[in-house]
Amino acid sequence: MTYEWLALTAAALWAISSLISVTPARHLGSFAYSRWRMGCTAVMLTSLAWFIGGWASIESSHILPMALSGFVGIFIGDTALFACMNRMGPRQAGLLFSCHAVFSTILGYWLFHETLSGKELFGATMVFSGVVIAIFFGRKQANQHIWEAVRGKIHIAIGLGLLAAFCQAMGGIIAKPVMETAADPVAASAIRMITAFAAHLTLRATGANIAKPLQHINWQILGITAINGLLAMVFGMTLxxxxxxKGNVGMVALLSSTTPIMILPLLWIYTKQRPSPFAWMGAVLAVVGTSILVS
Structure with a gap:
């Protein structure tokens, strides 16, 4: 499977997991939900890396950059994303998070001197334009579902979404040099997740109010959280x-930014509310742009 299809598959998994996240994230709060999710995922990835022998490929020089990638991209980035989602819902948070493609492209060009051909640039522009149109103009004002309502101050929600996007981009940038070696991606993901989970545990141990759960966890919430971690982090982030x-940072980020497009039909099924014509227009642009990239 080429890197384009790997990134698109990850985007689809993130779209599904973002909808699954809404209930447990609002039940526990963004910090507590992230902590439980990362704990479940750290166990899964560590066990899988041991089973496939991936730990043998990890050198001492890989540990620090992957740990830093996990701290920035997962501990800060994922927590900010769920805090944004709790305030704006999965679709609007998806728009802001898709900006990680822009951050990744700029950082990739600056740090790794990556370039896009004319064809790739055209396709990438269509993908990102489709994302913006589908999410921003695709909002219906009448008879909004509860997931579309903005809770609290909108500028805080926007700031959290952009912070999540920037941290996601930085996490990929930091991980890129290690992933160009023979390091196993599953083991590398495990290091990132263990670091993020350890950071969450440290924060919880301080007794900070933001780390305390809004409500006690139960078996149903724990099960949903574990499934979400399996889809989004074990499969999605490893992909x-x-x-x-195999590919450059900017192109991988652009393709993975199609997640909010994929959320549209899933939201339609769940909320029984058809997305607006602008949402479908954006989806068509993104699909055409993606076909140009993967052809």
Missing amino acids: ILYALQ
Whole structure:
């Protein structure tokens, strides 16, 4: 499978997991939900890396950059994303998070001197334009579902979404040099997740109010959280690391930014509310742009 399809598959998994996240994230709060999610995922990835022998490929020089990538991209980035989602819902948070493609492209060009051909640039522009149109103009004002309502101050929600996008981009940039080596992506993902989970545990140990759960966890919430971690982090983020082994940071980020497009039909099924014509227009642009990239 080429890196384009790896990134697109990860985007689809993130779209599904973002909808699954809404209930447990609002039940526990963004910090507590992230902590439980990362704990479940750290166990899964560590066990899987041991089972496939991935730990043997990790050198001492890989640990620090992957740990830093996990701290920035997962501990800060994922927590900010769920805080944004709790305030704006999965679709609008998806728009802001898709900006990680722009951040990744700029950082990739600046740090790794990556370039896009004319064809790739045209396709990438269509993908990102489709994302913006589908999410921003695709909002219906009448008879909004509860997931579309903005809770609290909108500028805080926007700031959290952009912070999540920037941290996601930085996490990929930091991980890129390691992923160009023979390091196993599953083991590398495990290091990132263990670091993020350890940071969450440290924060919880301080007794900070933001780390306390809004409500006690139950078996149903724990099960949903574990499934979400399996889809988004064990499969999704590991696929992204495989994609980074084969492709440049900007292109991987652009393709993975199609997640909010994929959310549209899922939201339609769940909320029984048809997306607006602008949402479908954006989806068509993104699909055409993606076909140009993967052809």
